[in-house]
Amino acid sequence: MTQHTDRLWGGRFKTGPAPALTALSRSDPSFFRLAPYDLAGSRAHAQELRRAEILSAAELQQLLDEMDRLDAQFRAGEVGPLLQDEDVHTFLERELTQRLGATGGKLRAGRSRNDQAANDLRLFLRDKARTLTQAVIDLQNALIEQANAHIGSVSAGFTHLQPAQPVVFAHHLLAHAQSIYRDIDRLLDWDRRSARSPLGAAALAGSAICRRPELSAVELGYDGPCENSIDAVASRDHVAEFVFVTSMLAVNLSRLSEEVILWTSRQFGWVVLDDGYATGSSIMPQKKNSDIAELTRGKAGRLIGNLSGLLATLKSLPLAYNRDLAEDKIAAFDCIDTLELVLPAMAGMIRTMRVNVDEMRRQAPLGFTLATEVADWLALRGVPFSEAHEITGALVRVCEEQGIELSEVSVATLAQVDARLEPAVLAHVTLDAAVAARSGYGGTAPARVREQIERLQGALAAQLAWATSYGGPTC
Incomplete structure (x- = not known):
């Protein structure tokens, strides 16, 4: 006659495992957090065993009730694994077998660790x-x-960690x-x-006993x-x-x-x-x-x-x-x-x-972050952008030599750099004008940023609805 062991294996072995094997084989303590999920799977599996007529209706109810008690006790910290429990499956089967005797042992039929x-x-x-x-x-x-x-709070935007163009901080x-x-x-x-x-x-290979996995799948969400x-x-x-x-x-x-x-x-x-x-x-x-x-x-x-x-x-x-x-x-x-x-x-x-x-x-205009406004202004007036880029670069060089920012440049200096730099460009070389000009979808213009916030809030609401409507087991 074979001797019962709390292990889930061992009948074909003449001796027990060596201490070194036991130490290596035992689950990390963190793995036992899976106990509520293992019990959820066991409830669904018990229903399968009832469909296979391995469990009677009374045995099924007895198992379900005891698993509910064990689940609550584990979550409350009233029961936990012993040192000899190799893993969460061994722990829970030991508990159920101790509480229900042979009925607890029936739960292993038709499944594997x-x-x-x-x-x-x-x-x-x-x-x-x-x-x-x-x-x-x-x-x-x-x-x-x-x-x-901070939809109206202007800051420098960066590329290569260098000041690039102004944006709103939002x-x-x-x-x-x-x-x-x-x-x-x-x-x-x-x-x-x-x-x-x-x-x-x-x-x-699948189970010869539990042949309706689609039903247990639905039960588990x-x-x-x-x-x-x-x-x-x-x-x-x-x-x-x-x-x-x-x-x-x-x-x-x-x-x-x-x-x-x-x-x-x-x-x-x-x-x-x-x-x-x-x-x-x-x-x-x-x-x-x-x-x-x-x-x-x-x-x-x-x-x-x-x-x-x-x-x-x-x-x-x-x-x-x-x-x-x-x-x-x-x-x-x-x-x-x-x-x-x-x-x-x-x-x-x-x-x-x-x-x-x-x-x-x-800090937002420092480092000539408004230079693109000058190039864009020229391009919108028919200057090829390659020329506009060169003209603006020359203007920046002059400003560097004079130790001033673009917003401080004089009308005379503009004309000195290129006759096409008319005084009207100065109205566009401001922080507020720069961010307002980026008014396309996804741009930094305050109106577009407000719309972006509204869209994002709607998307987050949909994500939250998904997260709070789960039908599976939770812990």
Whole structure:
């Protein structure tokens, strides 16, 4: 007679595993966060076992009730895995078997840890995609609040980190909001591809017992089951794609952070951070540091590393399941945990920062940012742009020699550079005229920026509706 073990395997082995194997094989403690999702999958699987007549109606109800109790106890911290529990599946089966005896042991029929593990992580990521979206939208709203306050605030726009052309500061903030919007749009697109249930794939060939995976898929909020049972347990491209999206988001947050660091420097002086979202120095009493931005910028590299590591793990794996795939959770969990720390801090920092409008405007024309206005004015009067460019360049050179800005140039100097530089051009060489002239769709003219804000708010409302209308399990 075989001896019962709490492990989910071992009947064909004469001895137990070596301590070194046990230590290596045991799940990372962070993996046990998947318990509520494993229980959600087990509820759907129990319904399959009832359809297969492996469970009676009474046994099904007994299992469902006990899983609900176990779920609530785990979430409340009243029950947790023991050291001998190899993974979340072992932990939960041990608990159910101890509580229900043989009925708890019936739950394993028709499934494998392979499809369980794939299902648990997929459910977790679909849930987290929505909670991350809500956190990102809070940051987006902070950017929009600042943008609304600075539709008329003029600043220098940059290329190559050199002053280029004037823009309204709202337009610059919204450039960050637009890139971050696309990150969430990628999550929505990712979710469309990931809304397929691996349950019923079992080890790799499908289940001879659970033959209606389309029903359990609906119960778990999926669009349907995976098309191929081997692919269902072997593929982790959906995890790699999720990690890519979070890494891209981190990169975009890092770019915003870098600019906040610049804006708050003494050299720029554009922005002052709220005391609650800045730190000081242990030796220099005068310092006020943008640590949130710096930490965010640093963590972007970490998320990029997660993506690189996961892709390297996946690149040579034969079909179907291999234990290497346990690394998928390390990468995904770290990305999520990192963003759940970063996003609220970034939102608070952006929402509470104070913009020095006067200093931004003072700096906006410096470095001849209005030069393009002169070239455009000439081009609109029939001067070929190649000539207009040369004429304007010559005017800039004269201004440099005289130590003045374009707005300070005299009528006589204009005529000296080129007779086609009539006095009327001076009315166009102002900050307000320059931003107002960029009135095409997506331009920096205040009217266009107001429209951009309205469109973005509508798009964010649609993203929020997606994030809050999820029909799958949450934790």
